[in-house]
Amino acid sequence: MKYHINYLFSFLSIIVFLILWHLFSIIINIPYFPSPISVIKAILEIALIGDVDKYTLAQHIYVSVERVLLGFSIAAITAIPLGLIIGIKPLIKDTITPIIEPIRFIPPIAWIPLAIVLLVGITRYIFIIWVGAFFPILLNTIAGIKRTSNILIQMAKSFGSSRNQIIYKIIIPSSLPEVMTGLRVGLGVGWMCIVAAEMIGGEPIGLGRLIIKYAGLLRLDVVIAGMIVIGIIGMLMNYIILAIEKRLFKWRQEIIIT
């Protein structure tokens, strides 16, 4: 059965959430804690007038998205081929795993001191976002390759396929859906690293930088406004890739549903 989203309830839940938030801000009565109304005002203020450095919300968004896409692209370019090699060559997997396994549990924030010492300018942002996005892409790529059906490989061999033909015609296309999932998760994690990355970037622009700037001024209304914008953009990016996945891998989606 196909389920249709009940938009009325989705909308109502937002309204109820805002009302509860508003009541909460009245009850706790701390001047620094903003009500939803002051956050909406803050969003409009940054969007229309700009922040203390005259950068508007659109400029902050543009710069942050650009940085994340850059770091994410480099993560994709490095993680997909590495995942492919690890997935295909067991010996390389055994060699690399003891290095990769502990590294992937180090949070991106822990890399900040290294980035400050070793890197300058935009490479600092890219590095932190790369660290965040790299591992989800790598791990999903490896998982996708591992899940290649043995019967398809045998079928290809029975026709006399070479090793390369098996890689290009069977293993890669069959692992693409997982690679795409890795890209989606990687972009999400990369985006979540934006505040950490922009903490060390130095330039006064970017959504993460906006939050840090106003945190110093104790203007939590703008901080929360920035947080909300980060959340919404992350969600939109996720939807876009999900939509692409659905289109590209229709053959797979249907298999899962039925």
Place this chain on the structure above:
Amino acid sequence: MTILSKEIIVDSLTKIFTQGKSKLEVLKDLTFDVNKGEFICIVGPSGCGKTTLLKIICGLEEPTYGKVLIRNEPPNPIKHRFGMIFQEDSLLPWRNVIGNVKFGLEIKGYNKKESEEISRKYIEMVGLKGFENYYPYQLSGGMKKRVAIARALAIDPDLILMDEPFADLDAQTRSLMQRELLRIWFGVGKTVLFVTHNVEEAVFLANRVIVLTKRPSRVKSIINIELPYPRNRLSQSFISYREKILKLFHEEMGVSEFGT
């Protein structure tokens, strides 16, 4: 007929699988041969290594002892043209029907135009004209099997190997596919090696039926089916062949529940 004209020679073939310390002897001293253009059915209890035998014949597995010769040479999927039809669904889910049928032709090095033409021809032959752009998930089990058959035939195989291809089809589709397969076989005159555990199917299709023993499998008996095609399943002679093979089968199983 001299030994040189044999299409397939299986000579004292033994296959032992080793997993850790345990050894599983699947095939033991299997010997038979197949003439060019023959339709051979191999029947035997489940788990008796029929699939393994097919995989050795098309070079996907190595024999432990003994040998298999295809036209006096060891099997080589690059040199020989094998049309293997697996028991499992072996279609590429990301390719549509024509893309799947083209697969073998691509591997064999046909150019785009040729493989397009040949694929369309075989899709029509298996009765799937109009379904060229459908994806496997949109097809029924029987249609998928036809695509796999078209893919195997498209490369103009020297040898067609079929591993219980109709096992998971319903009775009606199964009988339809059997008749289709015979029609195609009459048309192309290929050598066919067809594995099944369905005795009636074997009698309906084969020139010769090779009955295997239970594991470790040997050749129990080879029966010539001297009936003209198309065969009538209800004829007395058909039934007596079926009973004869079933009896051999039951001896192996030690049970009588094994029907058609």
